[in-house]
Amino acid sequence: MTEAATMTHSTAAGGDALLRIEGLQGWYGESHVLHGIDFEVREGEVVTLLGRNGAGKTSTLLAIMGILSKRKGSVTMRGAETIQMEPRHIAKLGIALCPEERGIFSSLNVEENLMLPPKIADGGLSVERIYELFPNLLERKRSQGTKLSGGEQQMLAIARILRTGAKLLLLDEPTEGLAPVIVQQIGATIRQLKQEGFTIVLVEQNFRFAASVADRHYVVDQGRVVDMIPNAELDANIDKLHAYLGV
Amino acid sequence: MFELLGIPPQVLMGQLLLGLINGSFYAVLSLGLAVIFGLLNIINFSHGAQYMLGAFVAWMLLEYLGINYWWALLIVPIVVGATGVVLEKLALRRLYHLDHLYGLLLTFGVALIIQGLFRNYYGISGLPYNIPSQLSGGQNLGFMFLPNYRGWVVVASVIVCFGTWFVIEKTRLGAYLRAATENPTLVGAFGINVPLMIMLTYGFGVALAGFAGVLAAPIYSVNPNMGADLIIVVFAVVVIGGMGSIMGAIVTGFGLGVIEGLTKVFYPAGSAVVIFVIMAIVLMIKPEGLFGRNA
Numbered sequence: 001m002t003e004a005a006t007m008t009h010s011t012a013a014g015g016d017a018l019l020r021i022e023g024l025q026g027w028y029g030e031s032h033v034l035h036g037i038d039f040e041v042r043e044g045e046v047v048t049l050l051g052r053n054g055a056g057k058t059s060t061l062l063a064i065m066g067i068l069s070k071r072k073g074s075v076t077m078r079g080a081e082t083i084q085m086e087p088r089h090i091a092k093l094g095i096a097l098c099p100e101e102r103g104i105f106s107s108l109n110v111e112e113n114l115m116l117p118p119k120i121a122d123g124g125l126s127v128e129r130i131y132e133l134f135p136n137l138l139e140r141k142r143s144q145g146t147k148l149s150g151g152e153q154q155m156l157a158i159a160r161i162l163r164t165g166a167k168l169l170l171l172d173e174p175t176e177g178l179a180p181v182i183v184q185q186i187g188a189t190i191r192q193l194k195q196e197g198f199t200i201v202l203v204e205q206n207f208r209f210a211a212s213v214a215d216r217h218y219v220v221d222q223g224r225v226v227d228m229i230p231n232a233e234l235d236a237n238i239d240k241l242h243a244y245l246g247v
Numbered sequence: 248m249f250e251l252l253g254i255p256p257q258v259l260m261g262q263l264l265l266g267l268i269n270g271s272f273y274a275v276l277s278l279g280l281a282v283i284f285g286l287l288n289i290i291n292f293s294h295g296a297q298y299m300l301g302a303f304v305a306w307m308l309l310e311y312l313g314i315n316y317w318w319a320l321l322i323v324p325i326v327v328g329a330t331g332v333v334l335e336k337l338a339l340r341r342l343y344h345l346d347h348l349y350g351l352l353l354t355f356g357v358a359l360i361i362q363g364l365f366r367n368y369y370g371i372s373g374l375p376y377n378i379p380s381q382l383s384g385g386q387n388l389g390f391m392f393l394p395n396y397r398g399w400v401v402v403a404s405v406i407v408c409f410g411t412w413f414v415i416e417k418t419r420l421g422a423y424l425r426a427a428t429e430n431p432t433l434v435g436a437f438g439i440n441v442p443l444m445i446m447l448t449y450g451f452g453v454a455l456a457g458f459a460g461v462l463a464a465p466i467y468s469v470n471p472n473m474g475a476d477l478i479i480v481v482f483a484v485v486v487i488g489g490m491g492s493i494m495g496a497i498v499t500g501f502g503l504g505v506i507e508g509l510t511k512v513f514y515p516a517g518s519a520v521v522i523f524v525i526m527a528i529v530l531m532i533k534p535e536g537l538f539g540r541n542a
Contacts, residue, residue: 065436066436067432067436086435087432087435087436088435088436088437088438088439088440088441089438090436091435091436091437091438092438096437097433097436099433103430103433105425105426105429105430106429107425107426107428107429108422108425108426112422115419115422116422116423116426116434116437117437117438117439118437118438118439120438161437164437164438
């Protein structure tokens with residue numbers, strides 16, 4: 001934790017926001033789910049979105065990716081406004097999503113799943129490096145994607161967006177439903193990815209896990225960002241956070 | 248020596264070959280339907296009309312422009328596929344978010360319009376299209392006579408079917424298609440142009456129908472109803488094989504052609520209905536079809 005805290009100050013000190021979100025509103029069909037999301041993520045940071053079920057965390061990630069049916073406000077990636085863009089164009093700016101349901105394709109084997117997302121820029125991890133990080137995937141590369149265990153599927157869902165050259169990773173509850181030992185592995189992976197220079201927005205319910213990997217936490221409630229807590233000040237704000245999360 | 252239940256081998260083999268040829272058309276056509284249904288969720292009822300269009304375009308190329316069969320095999324799928332692309336872009340694309348029924352109704356209407364137009368201009372008596380000279384004649388196999396063109400139809404169909412299967416199941420492009428069939432939103436979020444892929448896939452499925460039409464032109468008479476007669480059986484084939492299953496469409500297509508041929512030998516009265524009887528049985532026992540991934 002102390003390591004994460006020192007990282008915060010070194011990375012947060014300088015540099016413009018990689019991703020800046022202002023007054024973001026979003027809809028699923030007729031239903032208005034985001035009412036004004038504001039936050040920013042700097043290059044190299046790990047930032048979490050914390051909040052109760054239904055607060056709008058997943059919707060925020062989908063809105064960044066352009067998947068919600070309607071969006072308003074502003075989402076800029078390296079200064080480029082994306083609010084009018086199609087998801088496939090947003091992807092090309094270097095944003096990649098690891099969805100909550102993992103989205104492993106059952107008609108593709110592990111290797112095909114891994115190789116599916118096209119390269120959008122240089123600087124992604126090599127396939128060798130990815131298999132080094134996730135040795136299980138190499139062993140099972142001919143298996144059907146959905147025949148993997150839950151943990152392996154999660155690894156695969158993360159692994160496949162590392163190849164593409166995307167620098168901003170949106171990870172939606174990567175620890176959901178996984179055994180503690182796998183959760184630890186995923187935590188180690190996320191810290192490793194930060195070292196490799198990835199910027200990560202992490203949606204989490206498990207705030208202990210969030211605290212172990214993140215630089216800063218944004219609290220989302222009823223479709224709005226209501227607070228920001230640097231990881232270093234988490235202990236001091238624990239009561240406030242409990243109140244937000246209702247735990 | 249080869250006599251089986253009192254049936255002379257010439258008759259048996261002859262019907263078997265006929266079954267295999269019908270099966271070739273069932274396979275290529277149901278393959279196109281399966282590819283389209285898999286990605287677009289559209290039951291392409293105009294498939295028979297597009298097959299007829301293939302035969303007519305081949306006939307027109309020869310009649311008006313003097314372009315021969317072999318060039319037609321290449322040009323017709325491109326032309327017919329292009330009409331499919333236009334149809335997708337203008338109309339089908341607006342229906343993806345609606346129930347299957349809308350796509351079915353639209354393509355059914357398109358089929359009626361195309362068939363009506365051709366009936367109006369060319370009548371229903373059928374136009375002759377000669378077997379290309381390189382494939383006239385036949386081989387005496389000892390136990391039966393194999394017309395060269397019919398052998399070619401089977402070989403060409405097998406190549407096209409397995410080529411298509413290979414591309415879809417074993418290549419990177421195929422992986423995009425399979426993934427987009429499962430979750431087009433996520434595939435789009437990876438930066439892949441899914442609408443373009445859908446448009447080209449429809450064009451390809453329709454091109455397969457056009458290709459089958461060229462193959463059919465020299466053996467069946469080229470007439471506006473040729474597709475309407477065939478497509479009902481082809482739909483039964485697709486249902487038996489499992490909607491959207493590539494290998495299912497191929498194997499069931501050839502298999503049912505053969506079964507139909509054998510029925511003509513052993514119980515001629517049943518040959519017209521045997522495929523539908525099998526369909527009813529399959530629907531009772533395995534509603535998702537023999538090769539269907541459970542829907």
